[in-house]
Every structure is written in C-alpha cells, then in structure tokens.
Amino acid sequence: MGAFVAEVALRWSDMDAFGHVNHARTITLLEEARADLLFNEAERRGLQGMAEGMVVGRVVIDYHSPLVYEAKSLQVRISVRDLKAASFVMDYTAFAEEAVCTAETLMVPYDLEAGRPRRLTAPERDFLSEWQVDLEPHRA
Template sequence: MGAFVAEVALRWSDMDAFGHVNHARTITLLEEARAELLFTEAERQGLLGMAEGMVVARVVIDYHSPLVYASKSLQVQMSVRELKAASFILDYTAYAQEAVATAETLMVPYDLRAGRPRRMTKEERDFLAEWRLDAEKPELGRV
C-alpha cells in the first residue's frame, strides 16, 4: 500500500526559547501521528487490540532542519519495517516545507493486564503489513 500520512497541528506552546519546536514536543507530535495510524486507522478497520496495549521500546530521531511554529502543521509519513511476531519498527519522515526529521520507533504489543509484552494477532500483523514500503507486489496479471 505505501506510507500512511498523518497531519499534525503545531501549537504555539510547542516552541522553545530558541524559536523552534522543542525535542520533547517533536517526539509528542510523532506520537500523535503514530496514534492516528495504530489506534484511529486500526479501529476504523476493525482492530481494537492495538489501542489496548502498544508501547515504545526505543525511539531514534534525526533532525535535518529546525521545525518552526510558522509551519502551522507537520505532515508525518509512516511505514512499517522489521515486522516480527512481537515487535515492529515504525519509520517516520516529518515534513513542514521540507523534511525536518526522520525517526524510528521500536514498537512492542503489550498486555496491560498481565504486565508483559505479547505476540501480535494475525489481524494486527496483516494490518501492519499494509504499511510496509518493501511489501512484495503481485506480478502483473495475478490477483
């Protein structure tokens, strides 16, 4: 299918004393975009389990240029990589007028009641596979 795109509004309070969006706020903006994919879009497709337990095990972010409030919004393109039985990596490219940051999060499904990681269901894996950029495409003429 390709990348999932979320539009996240910037707030005046996202700025720091240097006039650009603070690092911690950038992580929060990426979280808002991620929630749109893993919770809102997943629920729209009938998957409720992701919203009941999904945790970030690692986050890495590279900044390419300052993100300023004047941009008003951030377009975040996300795709899934390294889809495993109990984890996956979500890649991000955040755009204002240009690419301002790239990031990745290692996501782990989590059973809140048991207090431990869990394996993904087949339905969750199928949903996430839709957003892989390297997914195999069917050959011409094959359905």
C-alpha cells in the first residue's frame, strides 16, 4: 500500500529560544502522527487492541534542517519494517517545506493488565503489513 501520511499542526509553544521546534516537541509531533496510524486508523478498521497497549522500545531521530513554527504543520510519512512476532519498526520522514527529519521507533505491543510485552495478533500484523514499503529503509 505504501506510506501512511499524517498532518500534524505546529503550535507556537513548540518553539524554543532559538526559534525552531525543539527536540522534545519534535518527538511529540512524531508521536501524534504515530497515534493517528496505530490508534485512529487502526480503530477505524476495527482494531481496538493497538490503542490499549503499544510502547516505544527505542527512538532514533536524525535532523536535516530546522523546523520552524512558520511552517504551521508537519507532514509525516510513516512506513513499517522489521515486522516480527512481538515488535516492529516504524520509519518516519517529516516534511515542512522540505524533509526536516527522519526517525524510527521500535514498537512493542504491551499487555497492560499482565504488565509485559505480548505478541501481535494476526489482524494487527495484517494491518501493519499494509504500511510496509519495498524500498530500502532510510537508515544505513
């Protein structure tokens, strides 16, 4: 199917003293885009479990240019790779007028009640596989 695209609004409060969106806010903006896919889109398709337990195992971000508030929004393209039984990696490319950053998160399904990681269900794997791309990942 290709990458999922989310549009995330920038807020004036996202800026730091240097006039660009700071690191912590950038991570939050990527989280909003991820939630749009894993929670909103998944729920729209009848998958409730992803919103009930999914944690970040690792996050890596590479900045390519400053993200400034004047852009007003950030377009985030998300794809899935390394889809395994109990984890997967999400790749992000975030654009304002140009690519401002690329990132990846290792995601782990989590059973909140049991307090431990869990395996992906077959419907979750099917949903995630829709967002896999056949291109090389953005990271070397």
